[in-house]
Amino acid sequence: MSRLPQIAPEQATPSQAELLSAVKGKLGRVPNLFRALANSPAALRGYLDFSAAIGAGEGLTAQQREIVALAVGEANGCEYCLAAHSTIGKMVGLSPEAIEAARRGEGTDEAGRAVARFAGAVLGSRGRVPDAELDAFRAAGFGDDAVAEVVAHVALNVYTNYFNNLVGTDVDFPAAAPLSAQQPDHAACAAGACSV
Template identity: 40%
Template sequence: MSRLTALDPEEATGKTKELFEILQREMGMIPNMMRVLGNSSATLNAYMCFNEGMSHSTLTSTLRELIALTVANANGCDYGNAAHSFVAGEIGLNAPTTDDARHGIHSDVKITAALRFAKEVLSKRGAVSDETIQHVKAAGYTQGEIIDIIAQIALSIFTNYIYVAAVTDIDFPKLAPIINNDSLNFK
């Protein structure tokens, strides 16, 4: 049971109502995650602006979803795992690819480097080593792309922490949690 209320869109007022109307138009629904964020119109607005901004980043939508999956799993966010697996499927990624991303791996070496970098950023709270930065650069990522990867990680942490603390009811197909005992260290 959710510890924070997912607002009923019919009862929303003010800025939250305006934002819900935008979400309804754009998504055709208002997921529970947005309804929980709607308890603070400032936070919902910040999320929507951050998410929109990242859609213009140097990262593809595929890589953004894969990073979100890696981060959600590392954070133990069942809602994020379910939501991003659903979105990944909507953009054409298959279940084995999304499951691999939850572990921080991919069949493409460059994408794996980004996902492993994400895990390292999480485990070190951003204080990654020179070697880690050199490794992600050697995989072919520019400085701008590295900044965008870190920003995507931050966006995912932002939402994951809210959904975990709120115990947000999952309104996407549920997934069994993946327990990843692998070291978060970047190697």
């Protein structure tokens, strides 16, 4: 049960209503994350503006952005984000195998593996990525724009992971299935001691 109200349109202030209407116009509905973030129109606007800006980047594909979200969501144990990004991942063409691989900090191809591993390195090292990790990401064909965008997507996903974990946002997407016994240790991942 959510620890903050999930603002319904009929309860919204004018500033909340404007933002929630924009979300509905774009997505066709208002997921609970946005309804909970609407408790602070500034927090919701910040999310929407940052998400739109980095979503328009050219360094990562839509699938690669979802790989980052899945790797970070798994490392942070965010049930809401795993459900949402598993659904969105399917919508942008990720196979179930690619979604599971991303959650494990891996990939089903070289590019997906490189993105997931680099996102995990950024998260686990708190941005203090060793040269070898950065070189490996570049060697997989990614440029400086992709480096910057991975960091931006990690930051955005940490924001929503922490928010949902704190709030206990009611999951309104199909639940992500638990990973098998090879699931990473979230505490070890946060300390940078896992492959995610």
